Amino acid sequence: MIILGLTGSIGMGKSTTAKMFADFGVPVNDADATVHELYRGVAVPLIGEAFPEAIRDGVVDRTRLAQSVLGNGEAMRKLEAIVHPLVREAEAEFVRLQESRGAPLIVLDIPLLFEAGGADRVDRIVVVTASPEVQRERVLKRPGMTEQKFEAIRAKQMPDAEKRARADFVIDTGQGMEPARQAVAAIIGELTGHRPA
Ligand SMILES: CC(C)(COP(=O)(O)OP(=O)(O)OC[C@H]1O[C@@H](n2cnc3c(N)ncnc32)[C@H](O)[C@@H]1O)[C@@H](O)C(=O)NCCC(=O)NCCS
Numbered sequence: 001m002i003i004l005g006l007t008g009s010i011g012m013g014k015s016t017t018a019k020m021f022a023d024f025g026v027p028v029n030d031a032d033a034t035v036h037e038l039y040r041g042v043a044v045p046l047i048g049e050a051f052p053e054a055i056r057d058g059v060v061d062r063t064r065l066a067q068s069v070l071g072n073g074e075a076m077r078k079l080e081a082i083v084h085p086l087v088r089e090a091e092a093e094f095v096r097l098q099e100s101r102g103a104p105l106i107v108l109d110i111p112l113l114f115e116a117g118g119a120d121r122v123d124r125i126v127v128v129t130a131s132p133e134v135q136r137e138r139v140l141k142r143p144g145m146t147e148q149k150f151e152a153i154r155a156k157q158m159p160d161a162e163k164r165a166r167a168d169f170v171i172d173t174g175q176g177m178e179p180a181r182q183a184v185a186a187i188i189g190e191l192t193g194h195r196p197a
């Protein structure tokens with residue numbers, strides 16, 4: 001089984017590209033979706049202990065949590081120390097399940113693949129990219145996003161050029177959906193010997 005890591009900076013098109021792999025039948029594990037799930041369940045008491053102000057109605061309120069950690073290095077490290085081991089556990093379970101099913105190729109969608117040392121857990125790496133202008137425009141369109149929040153997140157992430165330099169495959173999502181889908185199909189073809197139509 002080949003484990004393909006999928007990553008890219010904020011707004012570069014990870015989720016959209018992950019869905020393309022899934023639509024071609026490749027099993028995908030989404031680390032960000034795991035975090036969303038954790039914040040509604042298992043992680044609530046742990047986050048509540050470290051960041052009581054971030055708990056609302058028994059779940060983690062992401063907007064409040066972001067206010068506590070973005071731009072505050074020590075708080076962010078504390079949060080990551082709680083969340084990342086749980087994310088890795090869920091991911092390892094997914095890998096074991098797919099291995100037992102005999103999947104030839106799986107995708108691990110990991111936003112912080114390089115930043116959090118995930119590169120060691122995958123065989124090959126896809127980096128999604130787009131121009132800085134496209135990235136900025138996409139991100140600032142999101143509800144609740146501010147220039148300040150965008151900059152705080154970007155400052156924490158490895159520069160796009162560095163990510164591209166470390167990738168086995170680069171997909172430019174600034175060219176539209178169809179070119180990206182073709183790039184995904186080509187990667188599946190190269191890794192499995194069967195290029196989907
Ligand atoms: C800071 C939080 C509360 C902000 O939540 P919010 O819903 O507002 O934004 P969202 O999660 O969609 O993140 C927006 C962007 O920030 C990036 N980002 C998230 N966490 C981090 C981080 N620890 N370091 C750098 N970038 C990050 C994401 O990759 C994404 O591109 C949330 O991202 C969080 O809990 N992060 C810590 C867990 C984590 O590291 N998750 C990402 C990898 S699994």
Ligand SMILES: Nc1ncnc2c1ncn2[C@@H]1O[C@H](COP(=O)(O)OP(=O)(O)OP(=O)(O)O)[C@@H](O)[C@H]1O
Binds near residue numbers: 012
């Ligand atoms: N190939 C593409 N062609 C056109 N638009 C795209 C393409 N890929 C992504 N987009 C658009 O870019 C925006 C961001 O994409 P997406 O949510 O997949 O990014 P992301 O990398 O998962 O973001 P984040 O890291 O912030 O979670 C979306 O509005 C999406 O529709």
